[in-house]
Amino acid sequence: MPFRECISQIPRNCLLAAGVGLAAVGVGVYLRGLAGAAGLATLGAGVCLMGAAVLRERSRERIKVGTVSKLFIYPVKSCRGVSVAEAQCTKLGLSQGEIKDRHWIVIKEDGHQVTGRQEPRLVLLTASCKDGHLFLNAPDMPEMIIPTKLPKSNPVKNCRVWGADIHGRDCGDEVSKWITTFLKSSQPYRLVQFEPNMVPRKSKDAEMPFRITDEVAYPDASPIMLLSEASVEDLNTRLQKKVTIYNFRPCIVVSGCNAFDEDSWKEVDIGNVRLASVMSCPRCIFTTVDPETGIIDMKEPLETLKSYRLCDPSEKNIYKSSPLFGVYYGVDKTGVMRVGDPVYKLV
Template structure:
């Protein structure tokens, strides 16, 4: 057999090294802590999205850090900014559906806001220390936020054309909300800033495809605002994974996500329908009667995960289910 060309030989060596590293990592997982764990690939990460300002547009990512409080990318952290009324009560697309039209990015230490017929606004990520810290009310629980100033408050008030609003920022030295106080069965260590109730929301592409077979008007995952999208698995399989590993991040499925009226807001127009996809989901995705005290009348779509080990994930990463042996 003639010798391989140098480039092809190098490629094969690199491929072998990747396989060896993967095998070594799997061996370490299987044998750590004196026990045995099997890792079974159940899918592949096909999408990552961060939502810096609650209810505003998400920002797709190729790579992200996962902290105890959720996704982070540079200066942006998931749901660390919150629009409120002047009395501190949160404002989301449930009340102001046009919030979904506000796009968010980050540049040179500034949160960049854009919206239809509005001038772009740059807001410092690091809020001036002189700005007041106020109590915010998020789903019945108090949590602090630092006021981002009058200019951005006027910007949101002008765009939404309603009562005066403020923009608040969660600082990392503030006390987070305990997920178990929002909804059981979250664990004592599960915490969030302004997210609804869990650090990470995962939905599979197959679940979205299955729902679309039942809808007259097709929609996409923007209606459901997941942080992680997974391909290569069956519909609703994400509800059954238990503990999973993505990259060097460990997470545990805690509870399915009960869906609300926000899922009926069109992300392209900001118009709230109040019917679909909720009515269709209610025909086949209601909870077990034993869990009705948790989900009440909300249909289930996607699953919340708590964080057991922080780290980095990226699009293309395999998703492994952990099986204790």
């Protein structure tokens, strides 16, 4: 059992007494000039500090603020989300078995990313994994099947995602032709995969508020984006043409709370996972792509969001003119979450 877990099982009075006792013994021995005293004193101080941290953790209150109603994984960046009942929450986002969030991406021949902003029909592409293979389906196209463990003979491409360099192993010429044909592109596109031995991007390179520990493969910036059903319902009261949760591509959808309550959840526990709020999610024209038709509107719901969801003037250096909808989270503790799990905020 890890040291911190062991300590968390010890009654607080014993914990503090042990720390103080060790520190006192260390100081006493040190005063007598015996070897090892400084180390003993340091150990005692360390136990005290660890004990204080555990006590602070125990004293924090968990308040239920909602329930997980949906979980989504988007295997290929900009593709349709896969709804799952249970997901592993890793440092790089949600996964379930071989399906990992945004671990595949479409690129140009020069390595620059291709997303639904440039190719809206990408939202019609569905991806699933089974028995060591990625299955790609799209309207009026035959099913494409490629291995999830690519041959090492396939070249590793240098990719460019939001100004940052990252690697991806090329999935081959056949899938390249398939995607290029589906998107009716005049230039060839390629599909690449992020592999476990590759170096992820630092979220902070894409959005300044992220911590140095936050990392992603091919998402825009955040390993997790959370949105409440109530926030979408509130938006729909202001729209002539209604939208769905699918316009906004969240990883975690929460029910049972008021609109925009999620803006104030600084830390949340879901299952045995702990997430830390980093920043609001700034929105762009991708929200105007109809997830059912792949047609981009260029205006709504973005214009309506701009009418009431702009940032505070003091944060314009971060968000500029983008409206805010949903929250980006970093992963402080990995684990498993399920649909139906209560969502607790920590206070």
